[in-house]
Amino acid sequence: MSPITAELGKRVNAGAETNAFKCYQCKRCSIGCPVASYGDLHPAQVMRAVQLGDIDAAAASKFIWLCTGCETCTTRCPQGIDIAAVMDELRKIAREEDKVNKDTGFANVLKLNLDSMKRWGRMSEIELVALDKLTRPSSLMADVGLGIKMFGKGKLPIIPGRGDRKQMRRIAAEAERIEAERRRMRRVPIVDKEGGE
Amino acid sequence: MTKLAYYPGCSLHGTSKEMGETAEATAKVFGYELTEIPDWNCCGNTAAHSINRLLADALPANEIAKIKADMQLDTVVVPCAACFSRFMTAKHEMDENPQTRADVELVVGRAVDTDVRVLNLVDMYYDQIGVAAIKDKVRKPLAGLKVAAYYGCLLTRPPKVTLAEDPEYPVHMDEVLAALGAEPVQWSYKTDCCGASLALCEQDMCRDLIRKIVGNARECGADIISAACPLCQVNLDTRQVDIKAADPSWQQVPIVFLSQLVATALGLPASEMGWKRHMVPVPALG
Numbered sequence: 210m211s212p213i214t215a216e217l218g219k220r221v222n223a224g225a226e227t228n229a230f231k232c233y234q235c236k237r238c239s240i241g242c243p244v245a246s247y248g249d250l251h252p253a254q255v256m257r258a259v260q261l262g263d264i265d266a267a268a269a270s271k272f273i274w275l276c277t278g279c280e281t282c283t284t285r286c287p288q289g290i291d292i293a294a295v296m297d298e299l300r301k302i303a304r305e306e307d308k309v310n311k312d313t314g315f316a317n318v319l320k321l322n323l324d325s326m327k328r329w330g331r332m333s334e335i336e337l338v339a340l341d342k343l344t345r346p347s348s349l350m351a352d353v354g355l356g357i358k359m360f361g362k363g364k365l366p367i368i369p370g371r372g373d374r375k376q377m378r379r380i381a382a383e384a385e386r387i388e389a390e391r392r393r394m395r396r397v398p399i400v401d402k403e404g405g406e
Numbered sequence: 407m408t409k410l411a412y413y414p415g416c417s418l419h420g421t422s423k424e425m426g427e428t429a430e431a432t433a434k435v436f437g438y439e440l441t442e443i444p445d446w447n448c449c450g451n452t453a454a455h456s457i458n459r460l461l462a463d464a465l466p467a468n469e470i471a472k473i474k475a476d477m478q479l480d481t482v483v484v485p486c487a488a489c490f491s492r493f494m495t496a497k498h499e500m501d502e503n504p505q506t507r508a509d510v511e512l513v514v515g516r517a518v519d520t521d522v523r524v525l526n527l528v529d530m531y532y533d534q535i536g537v538a539a540i541k542d543k544v545r546k547p548l549a550g551l552k553v554a555a556y557y558g559c560l561l562t563r564p565p566k567v568t569l570a571e572d573p574e575y576p577v578h579m580d581e582v583l584a585a586l587g588a589e590p591v592q593w594s595y596k597t598d599c600c601g602a603s604l605a606l607c608e609q610d611m612c613r614d615l616i617r618k619i620v621g622n623a624r625e626c627g628a629d630i631i632s633a634a635c636p637l638c639q640v641n642l643d644t645r646q647v648d649i650k651a652a653d654p655s656w657q658q659v660p661i662v663f664l665s666q667l668v669a670t671a672l673g674l675p676a677s678e679m680g681w682k683r684h685m686v687p688v689p690a691l692g
């Protein structure tokens with residue numbers, strides 16, 4: 210067990226613009242969560258791990274990558290905690306601290322999705338599926354039959370729709386510059402199990 | 407014709423064209439012309455908010471800025487529930503937090519007037535057009551059709567952002583369906599998540615969620631499920647093909663868009679509904 214510290218909670222609170230320390234473990238989030246039973250932890254356990262500063266339990270969990278973002282937890286939390294935003298923030302911390310759970314494909318899908326919209330101004334579904342198959346071996350044969358059927362129904366246009374690509378590039382670059390600076394200022398060293406930095 | 411700004415989003419130009427086409431066609435019957443925001447970009451979807459919160463606010467804010475300043479309009483129709491959620495979140499976060507507004511406006515490169523009404527598909531029918539006006543224009547009532555109104559997650563949650571009146575058991579779509587002459591059923595999974603965002607990587611989980619949602623609708627007497635989100639519709643429609651392949655006893659339930667049902671009841675030609683694009687066959691309606 211790592212020492213209990215407030216560092217992770219402070220970092221999560223700043224990034225998610227909420228207060229995870231208010232959680233008193235009523236577990237309404239876990240009861241309402243449609244995917245609580247599919248992961249290693251359920252939402253209330255993730256909240257506890259954040260409070261205890263246990264980054265290996267919280268940020269490295271598979272659950273944060275199963276969260277569908279359905280906002281049931283945030284809607285029902287009697288303490289008004291934006292729990293879905295906590296999951297999002299833990300995803301960012303997992304990437305920053307190189308703790309992305311190895312059993313998830315969602316981190317890859319999300320990254321490719323963002324790349325696609327930055328490239329075209331709009332997201333191309335067929336490009337996302339193709340690149341996911343190329344970059345994530347376990348996805349290679351998944352849903353091939355279904356994809357072909359969808360293509361046959363005209364549901365997957367080959368040519369990506371284009372938005373204002375120049376504006377998209379400018380907005381993405383500027384948002385990334387400012388966000389990176391804000392996150393760097395907020396980032397506090399996370400103490401690991403050995404007690405060092 | 408009254409002009410309303412219109413943000414179709416990536417899905418309505420891709421997997422769910424029929425949602426956009428029927429939304430536009432039905433709006434026209436009531437004198438509204440949906441005018442696309444010029445050169446619109448992606449709203450950022452789940453990817454942006456899980457990677458960069460500022461970008462997630464800036465992308466919809468950039469579209470919102472165009473509505474008043476460039477189009478001189480004050481209302482935008484955003485039929486996709488996921489896009490709607492991003493628009494409402496950006497508005498909410500800019501209005502609540504001055505630092506967020508300053509950062510977003512720096513990124514967008516101009517002031518963003520957030521005093522814009524954002525309507526999802528249900529809102530367009532319920533708030534803009536109105537149940538009475540719809541009732542008046544019904545030519546082919548959907549008599550005897552039992553429909554489960556499926557809202558999914560983001561039309562109503564979280565209510566402080568979406569301003570939904572009853573996030574746990576919303577009824578506006580049900581009231582629109584009743585105006586069409588259909589019979590909305592009472593059921594449990596109205597606002598449960600179908601897992602669409604994880605459709606590419608957690609197939610088993612998605613199939614489970616869909617079995618629960620569709621199974622409950624069927625058990626509660628629904629002949630058909632009415633969706634108001636393109637991601638829900640595609641997920642529930644396409645995955646049932648999978649479910650049936652693995653379990654031949656599975657009884658498929660057609661998943662249609664609310665806008666297709668409105669179009670049908672208004673008597674618009676069946677050839678314009680896009681029924682051929684569905685994976686689970688839709689029986690003749692109306």
